[in-house]
Amino acid sequence: MSELTNDNAPEKEPSNTEKPATKKIGNLRMVWERAVNYPKQIAFAAIALFVAAMATLAIPWGFKSIVDEGFASGGGDIAPYFQILLVIVAILAVATALRFYFVSWLGERVVADIRLAVQRNLLRLAPGFFEENRPSEIASRMTSDTAIIEQVVGTTVSVALRNIIIGIGGIIFLFTLAPTLTAGLLLGIPIVILPIVFIGRKLTNVSRFSQDRVADVGAMVSETLGAMKIVQAFGQETREHERFGSAVESTFDTAKRRIRLRAALTAVIIALVFTGITLLMWRGAIGVADGSISGGTIAAFVLTGGLVAGAFGALTEVYGDLLRAAGAAGRLAELLSEEPGIAAPASPIALPEPPRGQISFDNVTFAYPTRTDTAALKNFSLKVTPGETVAVVGPSGAGKSTLFQLAQRFYDPQGGSVRIDGVALPSADPADIRERMALVPQDTVLFAASARDNLRYGKWDATDEEIWAAARAANAEKFLAELPEGLDSFMGEAGTRLSGGQRQRVAIARALLRQTPILLLDEATSALDAESEKLVQDALDRLMRERTTLVIAHRLATIRSADRIIVMDEGQIVEQGDHDSLITKNGLYAKLAELQFNGVEQSKTAIAI
Numbered sequence: 001m002s003e004l005t006n007d008n009a010p011e012k013e014p015s016n017t018e019k020p021a022t023k024k025i026g027n028l029r030m031v032w033e034r035a036v037n038y039p040k041q042i043a044f045a046a047i048a049l050f051v052a053a054m055a056t057l058a059i060p061w062g063f064k065s066i067v068d069e070g071f072a073s074g075g076g077d078i079a080p081y082f083q084i085l086l087v088i089v090a091i092l093a094v095a096t097a098l099r100f101y102f103v104s105w106l107g108e109r110v111v112a113d114i115r116l117a118v119q120r121n122l123l124r125l126a127p128g129f130f131e132e133n134r135p136s137e138i139a140s141r142m143t144s145d146t147a148i149i150e151q152v153v154g155t156t157v158s159v160a161l162r163n164i165i166i167g168i169g170g171i172i173f174l175f176t177l178a179p180t181l182t183a184g185l186l187l188g189i190p191i192v193i194l195p196i197v198f199i200g201r202k203l204t205n206v207s208r209f210s211q212d213r214v215a216d217v218g219a220m221v222s223e224t225l226g227a228m229k230i231v232q233a234f235g236q237e238t239r240e241h242e243r244f245g246s247a248v249e250s251t252f253d254t255a256k257r258r259i260r261l262r263a264a265l266t267a268v269i270i271a272l273v274f275t276g277i278t279l280l281m282w283r284g285a286i287g288v289a290d291g292s293i294s295g296g297t298i299a300a301f302v303l304t305g306g307l308v309a310g311a312f313g314a315l316t317e318v319y320g321d322l323l324r325a326a327g328a329a330g331r332l333a334e335l336l337s338e339e340p341g342i343a344a345p346a347s348p349i350a351l352p353e354p355p356r357g358q359i360s361f362d363n364v365t366f367a368y369p370t371r372t373d374t375a376a377l378k379n380f381s382l383k384v385t386p387g388e389t390v391a392v393v394g395p396s397g398a399g400k401s402t403l404f405q406l407a408q409r410f411y412d413p414q415g416g417s418v419r420i421d422g423v424a425l426p427s428a429d430p431a432d433i434r435e436r437m438a439l440v441p442q443d444t445v446l447f448a449a450s451a452r453d454n455l456r457y458g459k460w461d462a463t464d465e466e467i468w469a470a471a472r473a474a475n476a477e478k479f480l481a482e483l484p485e486g487l488d489s490f491m492g493e494a495g496t497r498l499s500g501g502q503r504q505r506v507a508i509a510r511a512l513l514r515q516t517p518i519l520l521l522d523e524a525t526s527a528l529d530a531e532s533e534k535l536v537q538d539a540l541d542r543l544m545r546e547r548t549t550l551v552i553a554h555r556l557a558t559i560r561s562a563d564r565i566i567v568m569d570e571g572q573i574v575e576q577g578d579h580d581s582l583i584t585k586n587g588l589y590a591k592l593a594e595l596q597f598n599g600v601e602q603s604k605t606a607i608a609i
């Protein structure tokens with residue numbers, strides 16, 4: 001009954017979002033399928049649960065024996081009856097603890113397994129999936145939905161089973177004690193339970209509303225505090241106080257409704273429960289007076305009746321909890337069954353050994369899945385020969401980064417083909433393709449981990465010597481050596497403990513360490529000071545040497561050292577050649593170069609050259 005009156009009960013999903021119940025309850029199968037992987041724990045939990053439920057029912061029986069055999073027999077030896085009761089209590093305590101341990105263990109284990117399976121599947125999915133499904137929404141499925149399932153496996157199911165056993169066992173016991181009284185009790189239970197359930201539901205709704213109002217007050221406080229200077233500078237103190245006042249009053253009004261309901265519920269519970277008990281005792285007393293019922297029977301009857309009524313009360317909550325968990329399981333099952341848009345074929349072709357480092361785009365046409373009406377690449381063809389450095393330049397949105405996305409097979413083009421070392425990407429395993437490439441992205445991605453782990457991210461078996469060699473080549477050795485704990489130093493969330501230029505050099509060292517034949521390099525456009533720029537440039541030059549490099553180039557030095565420059569616009573190559581010949585052509589490249597290099601300050605992110 002306490003669950004019904006708990007106004008801090010966890011929030012329930014609004015019923016209008018719930019799909020048909022039969023369909024939803026079926027979703028719980030995926031939870032059950034995982035739970036049965038642990039038959040030992042299920043067996044222990046079931047035994048402990050059964051023993052605990054039986055011990056609970058034995059307590060009224062113990063009282064009956066004490067009253068009838070002990071007290072009523074006129075001061076005989078009552079010790080054995082109390083000893084039996086103590087043993088029952090001990091069994092109840094141990095069995096309850098064991099039941100709690102095993103069902104909670106199962107709940108946590110099932111949730112851990114679901115989280116692992118979902119994450120394993122998410123890691124297989126192509127980037128397109130994460131563009132269509134918000135990461136924050138997926139994260140909430142991984143945390144709050146799994147928590148709901150944990151509650152069901154770890155609590156609801158055992159509450160349900162325990163109360164079914166206590167309910168049925170209790171009724172049988174009651175019938176053996178006093179059949180007529182039991183029939184009366186069974187009629188009385190719904191009269192007691194239904195109003196409590198009804199008011200309890202209302203109370204839950206009002207409580208939720210009340211919590212929302214408190215959240216409003218919290219939001220308003222932090223807004224005003226955050227904007228205190230503006231409030232005072234604009235002389236809005238009185239208005240802010242009034243605005244806050246109305247939010248506080250509205251919270252108080254809602255709280256008053258909640259308090260009234262709770263007061264009414266308390267009165268109803270006390271009135272109904274104690275009236276019921278009084279009526280039973282009354283009826284029982286008549287029975288005792290005419291000798292048809294013993295005093296112990298009345299005591300046992302009242303205790304068991306309370307247990308049975310409590311069991312029915314708890315069971316009214318179970319179905320709602322199961323539905324909620326079924327909704328959560330359904331949402332997680334969607335993530336589990338999502339098939340990757342990009343996957344290895346049944347029998348992938350092995351890439352040629354040794355790797356050559358050749359990339360070719362043949363007549364590629366591609367539009368992103370979320371923007372099917374605009375082609376990011378149109379009939380695009382490019383052959384990069386082994387060891388060649390090709391600089392890609394062009395205005396923002398020309399399709400430069402898209403080349404990288406397709407080369408790594410994050411998407412499949414709608415027309416034409418992309419090949420690595422002569423093998424069309426869909427015929428090979430994407431993992432083999434990516435194994436041959438190292439990427440230095442424009443925005444360096446560092447993890448909240450040590451410098452060592454960030455550096456060897458693409459090659460976990462790298463030794464410290466190899467890591468330092470890569471750091472040296474990336475001009476990152478000096479600042480890494482100066483970190484308080486060297487390679488063990490923590491980089492902070494997203495590498496916030498490093499400067500922009502240092503982060504880039506870590507990314508370059510990471511790519512170097514992989515020693516791949518192909519390098520995909522998206523030069524950062526962020527403004528670096530002259531010294532960092534020089535250090536990064538030197539590191540890049542070293543990285544590009546002896547590798548096939550496709551570089552989205554923003555620096556004149558990179559462009560000059562490239563074997564070939566291709567100029568892209570609107571998904572196509574509009575010009576190509578070397579720097580001097582392109583300048584002579586006086587086309588798009590010459591225009592971009594003039595903006596960039598002839599002293600006209602412009603946004604580097606707008607014109608990528």
Ligand SMILES: Nc1ncnc2c1ncn2[C@@H]1O[C@H](COP(=O)(O)OP(=O)(O)OP(=O)(O)O)[C@@H](O)[C@H]1O
Nearest residue numbers: 368370371376395396397398399400401402403608
């Ligand atoms: N994930 C995506 N979903 C939908 N459209 C995209 C996506 N990424 C890029 N595009 C679009 O595809 C086109 C080419 O984008 P791309 O990122 O290849 O340009 P870019 O030349 O690299 O530009 P920048 O120099 O600004 O990075 C643009 O019109 C862009 O809006």
